[in-house]
Amino acid sequence: MLSNHFLAASLLGGRELDLGLRYITIPDPKYEQPQLYILQDGGRILEALAFSEPYRSWFIGEAVLSDGRVLFLTPLDPLFLIIPLLQKFADRNFIPFEDLFFSEAYPDYQKVYHSVSPAQVKTICNHKEINGSLAFKYSEEKVLIWLKLKTTTLQNFIMTSGVRIPLHKTANYKASSISTASIDKEQCLRHAFNIVSDYVKDYLSEKLREILNLPSKKELKEQCDTNEEEVEGGRALKKTKVEPLEDYSGAIGDVKDSKPAAATVKQxxxxxxxxGTKSIMSFFSKKTNAGKD
Amino acid sequence: MFEARLVQGALLKKILEAIKDLLTEASWDCAQGGIQLQAMDNSHVSLVSLTLRSDGFDKYRCDRNLTMGMNLASMTKIMKCCGNDEIITMKAQDEPDTVTFMFESKNGDKISEYEMKLMNLDQDHLGIPETDYACVIKMPSGEFARICRDLSQFGESMVIACSKNGIKFSTSGDIGTGNVKLAQTSSVDKEEEAVIIEMQEPVTLTFACKYLNNFAKATPLSPVVSLSLSPDVPLVVEYKIEDIGYVRYYLAPKIEDDDS
Incomplete structure (x- = not known):
């Protein structure tokens, strides 16, 4: 299963990666646990997603690597990463742009500075100019508008790209009947919302859910249960109907018996x-191996 | 390891055509000396004996004696995939469950391979005693096929009577009777076209037309057929296959009406 498995520092063993990639340690935006992100030379931030299954290993040459995870590095909007920072330090006061990225606990925030432009920050903050430089103040209202925009963009992408929606995240998913064309708009929205809420704190995603008018997990579960009951009821109904029309189990012996009868017309x-012809065996005796003449 | 290569692939096709209507399945016994097949039809009134000597093959190798039980209908399907001018190679392991037929085109640019599952056939081999037949008739195989075909229209059984004057095939049925007399050819221009009778005593026997018609399917194998008859023993219809062997059909005579 694919999970937002934020990269562990131990994975790199303290080595700098080649390919112009540097790793930085900053808290993940949802749980605020220190995680490793990758900073590309151009300032792009990548997160690592791990596809992991139990009992999976890699064979590399002659060696076996017990960690069988497949890691995907995917670009991440740095604004997600600085939301927790803004909430903490720029909640009440306007903070100059340069000072936004200062954190004693996580000095690596400084490196994100180059990945974010003031214009980007404007989308989630109120701003004003102080002494010729921009200062920002966290605005939950703007953050939610931004998140809603993100979600709808993602929804549109899901609808057009034909991405399959995972079963556990959709309410009225019906296996096999799903075709990309008929994916429900709401299912896509829900899926998009689920993706976005992986990157924001729970209370924010809850607010976003209300804005998007999506049912809560609890409501969804109830709906799911009734759906399942319906489905199971349907299955049970079907089961009673589907019975073998013919009994094949007893036919094996009969087939053997009828084999000579099934011979060709010629035969x-x-x-x-x-x-009316005598058997040829009455003229020729059976030949035993010993009595070969 | 068994391997037999036959440049004249059409020969094997003809052989199969000659036996497939009579037999549904048969054991091919392969040994150093060649391939032999002996089998009775399902009703056990006729027997087919086929011999293909190893020296008749272009390449022949048989390390251990082996028996390959084949469903002839399946084999026919495979032989239909073989062009008339293609080279056939039969291959099998020492204790085979399958036999491989390889067909090569003359110029070698096409090779088809078919593997066929073998069957476990529990067939008894019959010992055929050496017999001095009272009459041995050699005649053009096409002529024999023609007579069998013509006479089988009238009745189910055919009387073959051999005497000093010649050989008489006759039949009778609901619409009437028919008979064909052949005299011994006096002047032999071509041996293949001659009717030659070697007779010690006259013989008259009755046989089922249907079987004789089936024997006649071996006609493409040889221009000459030989019929050997003796009172109260099976008829032998033999087609020599040039340079490689023969196919012999044995057919038990019909029981005379007054006997029963």
């Missing part, structure tokens, strides 16, 4: 023609 004609 039956031949058998008919043989009537």
């Amino acid at each position: 039956t004609q031949l058998a008919k023609a043989a009537k």
Whole structure:
């Protein structure tokens, strides 16, 4: 299963990666646990997603690597990463742009500075100019508008790209009947919302859910249960109907018996023609291996 | 390891055509000396004996004696995939469950391979005693096929009577009777076209037309057929296959009406 498995520092063993990638340690935006992100040379931030299954290993040459995870590095909007920072330090006062990225606990925030432009920050903050430089103040209202925009953009992408929606995240998913064209708009929205809420704190995603008018998990579960009951009821109904119309189990013996009868037309004609003729075995004796002449 | 290569692939096709209507399945016994097949039809009134000597093959190798039980209908399907001018190679392991037929085109640019599952056939081999037949008739195989075909229209059984004057095939049925007399050819221009009778005593026997018609399917194998008859023993219809062997059909005579 694919999970937002934020990269563990131990994975890199303290080595800098080649390919112009540097790793930085900053808290993840949802749980605020220190996680490793990758900073590309151009300032792009990548997160690592791990596809992991139990009992999976890699064979590399002659060696076996017990960690069988597949890691995907995917670009991440840095605004997600600085939301927790803004909430903490720029909630009440306007903070100059340069000072936004200062954190004693996580010095690596400084490196994100180059990945974010003031214009981007404007979308989630109120701003004003102080002494020729921009200062920002966290605005939950703007953050939610921004998140809603993100979600609808993602929804549109899901609808057009034909991405399959995972079963556990959709309410009235019906296996096999799903076709990309008929994916429900709301299902896509829900899926998009689920993706976005992986990157924001729970209370924010809850607010976003209300804005988007999506049912809560609790409501969804109830709906799911009734759906399942319906489905199961349907299955039970079907089960009673589907019964073998013919009994094949007893036919094996019969088939053997009927084999001679199933001989070709030619064979039956031949058998008919043989009537009145002595058996050839009455002329020739069976040959034993010893009595070969 | 068994391997037999036959440049004249059409020969094997003809052989199969000659036996497939009579037999549904048969054991091919392969040994150093060649391939032999002996089998009775399902009604056990006729027997087919086929011999293909190893020296008749272009390449023949048989390390251990082996028996390959084949469903002839399946084999026919495979042989239909073989062009008349293609080279056939039969291959099998020492204790085979399958036999492989390889067909090569003359110029070698096409090779088809078919693997066929073998069957476990529990067939008894019959010992055929050496017999001095009272009459041995050699005649053009096409002529024999023609007579069998013509006479089988009238009745189910055919009387073959061999005497000093010649050989008489006759039949009777609902619409009437028919008979064909052949005299011994006096001046032999071509041996293949001659009717030659070697007779010690006259013989008259009755046989089922249907079977004789089936024997006649071996006609493409040889221009000459030989019929051997003796009182109260099976008729032998033999087609020599040039340079490689023969196919012999044995057919038990019909029981005379007054006997029963």
